[in-house]
Amino acid sequence: MIITVTLNAALDITYAMTSLDLGDTNRVGRVHERAGGKGLNVARVLHTLGEPVLACGLLGGRAGETVRADLAATGIGVRFTPIGGESRRTVALAEQDRTTLLNEPGPHVTPDEWHTFLADFGTLLTTSGADVVVLSGSLPPGVPADAYRTLTTACRRTGTSVILDADGEPLRHGLAGQPDIVKPNTAELARVALTPETARRAGAAAVVLSRGHEGLLALTPDGAWTATPPAVSGNPTGAGDALVAALARGLLHGWSWPDRLRHGAALSAAAVLAEVAGAVDPAAYRALLPQVRLQPL
Amino acid sequence: MIITVTLNAALDITYAMTSLDLGDTNRVGRVHERAGGKGLNVARVLHTLGEPVLACGLLGGRAGETVRADLAATGIGVRFTPIGGESRRTVALAEQDRTTLLNEPGPHVTPDEWHTFLADFGTLLTTSGADVVVLSGSLPPGVPADAYRTLTTACRRTGTSVILDADGEPLRHGLAGQPDIVKPNTAELARVALTPETARRAGAAAVVLSRGHEGLLALTPDGAWTATPPAVSGNPTGAGDALVAALARGLLHGWSWPDRLRHGAALSAAAVLAEVAGAVDPAAYRALLPQVRLQPL
Numbered sequence: 228m229i230i231t232v233t234l235n236a237a238l239d240i241t242y243a244m245t246s247l248d249l250g251d252t253n254r255v256g257r258v259h260e261r262a263g264g265k266g267l268n269v270a271r272v273l274h275t276l277g278e279p280v281l282a283c284g285l286l287g288g289r290a291g292e293t294v295r296a297d298l299a300a301t302g303i304g305v306r307f308t309p310i311g312g313e314s315r316r317t318v319a320l321a322e323q324d325r326t327t328l329l330n331e332p333g334p335h336v337t338p339d340e341w342h343t344f345l346a347d348f349g350t351l352l353t354t355s356g357a358d359v360v361v362l363s364g365s366l367p368p369g370v371p372a373d374a375y376r377t378l379t380t381a382c383r384r385t386g387t388s389v390i391l392d393a394d395g396e397p398l399r400h401g402l403a404g405q406p407d408i409v410k411p412n413t414a415e416l417a418r419v420a421l422t423p424e425t426a427r428r429a430g431a432a433a434v435v436l437s438r439g440h441e442g443l444l445a446l447t448p449d450g451a452w453t454a455t456p457p458a459v460s461g462n463p464t465g466a467g468d469a470l471v472a473a474l475a476r477g478l479l480h481g482w483s484w485p486d487r488l489r490h491g492a493a494l495s496a497a498a499v500l501a502e503v504a505g506a507v508d509p510a511a512y513r514a515l516l517p518q519v520r521l522q523p524l
Numbered sequence: 525m526i527i528t529v530t531l532n533a534a535l536d537i538t539y540a541m542t543s544l545d546l547g548d549t550n551r552v553g554r555v556h557e558r559a560g561g562k563g564l565n566v567a568r569v570l571h572t573l574g575e576p577v578l579a580c581g582l583l584g585g586r587a588g589e590t591v592r593a594d595l596a597a598t599g600i601g602v603r604f605t606p607i608g609g610e611s612r613r614t615v616a617l618a619e620q621d622r623t624t625l626l627n628e629p630g631p632h633v634t635p636d637e638w639h640t641f642l643a644d645f646g647t648l649l650t651t652s653g654a655d656v657v658v659l660s661g662s663l664p665p666g667v668p669a670d671a672y673r674t675l676t677t678a679c680r681r682t683g684t685s686v687i688l689d690a691d692g693e694p695l696r697h698g699l700a701g702q703p704d705i706v707k708p709n710t711a712e713l714a715r716v717a718l719t720p721e722t723a724r725r726a727g728a729a730a731v732v733l734s735r736g737h738e739g740l741l742a743l744t745p746d747g748a749w750t751a752t753p754p755a756v757s758g759n760p761t762g763a764g765d766a767l768v769a770a771l772a773r774g775l776l777h778g779w780s781w782p783d784r785l786r787h788g789a790a791l792s793a794a795a796v797l798a799e800v801a802g803a804v805d806p807a808a809y810r811a812l813l814p815q816v817r818l819q820p821l
Contacts, residue, residue: 242626242628244626245547247624248620248624249544249562249626250623250624251624252625252627253624253625254627254629255626255627255628256628256629258628274575289586289589289590290586292586293586303689318615318626319624325546325547326547327544327545327546327548327550328545328548328549328550329539329541329552329615330549330551330552331539331552331555331615332551332552332553332555424759450639495589510576513592
């Protein structure tokens with residue numbers, strides 16, 4: 228079983244617009260709503276590929292209800308801890324050739340709510356038979372910056388593997404928890420002033436760096452590789468989440484590192500081809516897999 | 525009793541932002557939500573001035589629940605007809621010197637829901653002792669374009685006065701119902717290819733044209749006037765709704781046309797001074813009233 232943790236889940240709203248006139252009134256053509264947040268994208272990809280997955284985290288308010296209903300409709304198992312605040316929305320203004328994102332800050336989480344989540348998470352770890360936990364995305368206000376370190380420590384106690392995909396302070400603190408894999412992109416690693424080598428020294432057993440079109444660079448206990456998918460063009464949002472999903476599959480099934488990286492590069496390229504984050508076409512994934520170039524460093 | 529009708533009520537969301545980077549990810553600083561739609565702005569102003577007012581119309585979904593809760597918190601009486609669709613949201617991107625508005629299209633209203641509203645409205649007219657009905661704003665998809673004509677005809681049967689504030693086809697059809705007052709602005713009148721004179725010929729007993737800084741121009745059964753408030757600067761959104769609120773007060777209390785126009789010009793200038801649409805400071809209104817210049821045409 229794979230558990231994805233989404234502490235700052237979002238209701239992703241997309242406004243399809245012909246053009247955006249600044250300082251004026253704009254009519255929105257089509258409105259599309261869906262459950263968002265990086266951990267939920269990972270859960271969607273895993274569910275599409277038939278992997279057993281449970282989504283947990285924090286949800287509150289009317290946006291939270293919509294997220295919960297959307298996930299229920301997909302058939303993904305959910306174990307969210309309710310909070311009093313309103314889960315955040317993101318609004319994407321999708322013009323023909325340009326998308327502008329607006330991210331709300333997220334609800335304030337009280338200390339009591341955070342401790343309830345920790346208790347719920349501990350119960351879930353022991354009752355669900357979790358093999359892999361995926362920690363993804365930002366933390367809402369009120370959740371301690373070392374949240375991912377705390378959760379990773381809890382996982383180590385039950386022998387559950389951990390993949391960390393975070394940014395800024397939550398990434399820096401999370402590394403100290405010694406996750407099995409950390410998956411930053413180039414900008415995220417730069418923001419915490421680390422390299423793949425120093426990120427390993429900071430605590431991660433393996434580092435998988437996603438570098439956009441240039442593919443992956445991985446430093447692992449079994450060796451170092453780059454993995455490059457064929458050039459694809461499309462929507463890069465969610466490509467990192469698809470890579471995390473592939474790494475979670477690899478941990479769950481005990482794949483070798485070369486296999487994990489081949490699947491990771493192919494699945495994230497398939498995500499670029501898909502219209503929205505969290506979606507992949509399994510046929511595209513299968514077709515891309517033999518085209519990934521793997522090179523030892 | 526004044527009844528305001530808001531068929532396309534909205535949840536108005538304001539995002540306070542330092543700047544908007546197009547094609548990029550933007551962090552929203554502060555999120556403010558409130559019940560919106562022109563009819564609700566009119567109801568808020570009337571409630572602030574202590575006038576008896578009931579708000580009716582159509583509300584649905586989670587946005588509709590938030591609108592209902594916000595109105596309940598203000599103490600305004602509500603008699604909304606529930607619909608299955610989701611009431612629209614509007615998003616205002618408020619930068620320092622520029623505000624960009626995004627308007628969702630509104631829910632689809634079924635024929636059954638529309639007929640339920642007509643029945644509810646008929647009951648409200650006879651049971652509430654309504655003296656004045658205010659018909660404001662756009663129609664959601666599915667509501668017939670001649671909705672305001674139908675509602676005006678129902679009001680005539682019970683001897684209730686009607687003020688119409690609409691745009692496009694709903695305005696054109698509404699005039700044929702012979703409302704007591706129609707209140708277009710310059711752009712709205714131009715869009716239906718009418719002048720104040722031809723708008724009267726099309727059915728309105730009186731036409732009050734709002735012309736921004738230039739004040740009001742009114743053609744009425746008792747004469748024609750312009751009314752000019754002192755120059756004020758601020759947020760013009762909601763100034764037209766405040767004017768409608770003043771005209772409703774005038775009808776309710778049987779004020780002369782010169783008094784209605786003096787109050788209308790002062791109240792809409794006070795609305796410009798207020799931070800948000802639907803708000804007025806009664807002290808500013810009282811201070812502006814003697815400064816309005818009224819001139820017969």
